[in-house]
Amino acid sequence: GAVVSQHPSRVICKSGTSVKIECRSLDFQATTMFWYRQFPKKSLMLMATSNEGSKATYEQGVEKDKFLINHASLTLSTLTVTSAHPEDSSFYICSADRDNTGELFFGEGSRLTVL
Amino acid sequence: GIQVEQSPPDLILQEGANSTLRCNFSDSVNNLQWFHQNPWGQLINLFYIPSGTKQNGRLSATTVATERYSLLYISSSQTTDSGVYFCAVDGGATNKLIFGTGTLLAVQP
Numbered sequence: 001g002a003v004v005s006q007h008p009s010r011v012i013c014k015s016g017t018s019v020k021i022e023c024r025s026l027d028f029q030a031t032t033m034f035w036y037r038q039f040p041k042k043s044l045m046l047m048a049t050s051n052e053g054s055k056a057t058y059e060q061g062v063e064k065d066k067f068l069i070n071h072a073s074l075t076l077s078t079l080t081v082t083s084a085h086p087e088d089s090s091f092y093i094c095s096a097d098r099d100n101t102g103e104l105f106f107g108e109g110s111r112l113t114v115l
Numbered sequence: 116g117i118q119v120e121q122s123p124p125d126l127i128l129q130e131g132a133n134s135t136l137r138c139n140f141s142d143s144v145n146n147l148q149w150f151h152q153n154p155w156g157q158l159i160n161l162f163y164i165p166s167g168t169k170q171n172g173r174l175s176a177t178t179v180a181t182e183r184y185s186l187l188y189i190s191s192s193q194t195t196d197s198g199v200y201f202c203a204v205d206g207g208a209t210n211k212l213i214f215g216t217g218t219l220l221a222v223q224p
Contacts, residue, residue, distance in 0.1 A: 034211055038156075043201065044214040091156055095212070102146040102210040104203075106158040 003027055004096050006107030013084055014115055021079045021110045023094030029074035030096035034104065035067075038091040047092075050077040084114040117142045119204055119215035127221045128192050136187040136218045138202035146205040147178050148212065149187050153198050161187070161200075192222045 003026040013019050023033055033050040048069050049057040056069035066088075068080040077096075081088050091111050095104040118141040128134055138147070149161040162169050162176040164185065169176055173192075178185040185202055199219050203212035 032210070036214075043217050044203075046211055046213065049211055093156070093158065095158075097210055100210070102205060103148065103160075103163040104210075104212055105160060106150070109156040109158075111156070 004094065004105045004107040006094055006110050008110060009108055010111045010113075012113045012115065015085055016083055018080055018082045019084055019112060021081075021092055021094075021112075023077045023079070023096070023107050025075045025096040025098075025105075028096070028098045030077075030098065031074060031100065032097045033071060033077040034095045034097075035069060035077070035079050036093045036095065038093060038109075044093065047079075081112065084112070086114045088112065089114045117144070117204060117213055119202065119213055121200075121202060121215040121218050123218060124216065125219045125221075127223065130192060130194060130222055130224050132192050132222075133188070133190045134192060134220070136189070136200055136220075138185040138187070138204075138215050140183050140185075140204050140215075143183070144180065144204040146210065146212070147180075147185055148203050149176055149185070150201045150203065151196075151198050152201060152217075158201070189220075192220075194222045194224055196220060197222045 005024045007022045031052045035047045036044040047062045050071040052071045058064045071077040093109040095106045122137045151159045164176045164178045166180045173190045175188045199217045203214045
């Protein structure tokens with residue numbers, strides 16, 4: 001089946017620093033990717049839609065200057081958490097839509113801890 | 116926006132038992148997917164099922180789009196079935212998925 005890979009799987013950083021998370025589609029091209037955030041024991045919350053070659057579309061309440069998204073190629077989207085603070089600590093998961101069929105495949109997730 | 120609710124929120128089963136998980140959604144949908152989130156957080160695709168019935172081994176799913184619900188059946192449950200089960204739907208012009216509240220399943224030996 002389709003494979004989506006995220007890196008890093010875990011990251012610990014100091015408050016005030018920026019962290020970049022990569023999401024790659026390994027065996028298909030993805031014009032659209034999605035970024036989700038999950039708090040402990042909660043459901044997944046959609047943060048933004050990443051579109052190859054154009055600006056990301058952010059969900060209401062998500063700060064676009066805090067969570068920078070870049071989708072520079074058909075196989076790579078990146079999420080940069082800028083000037084991270086402890087409240088940004090969370091599990092971030094990306095997903096990719098294979099060939100615009102609507103079926104999404106998810107990466108392994110990246111657990112961010114901000115000290 | 117569309118609301119997605121799952122029931123039950125928690126479920127404890129003995130190994131070998133069967134179960135039915137339900138997903139209700141508030142509007143018509145184009146797509147519906149079921150996922151299993153394992154203890155490490157990985158989301159495993161179970162079914163892509165906007166309508167109809169599908170089966171894969173001990174798992175099967177049915178979506179009745181006109182009545183706005185989907186069911187996931189787990190038969191002869193195993194301890195490895197433990198985890199959180201999510202349904203997610205896409206009801207808008209874009210294909211972004213909105214996740215349900217999840218069902219936490221614990222299968223005991």
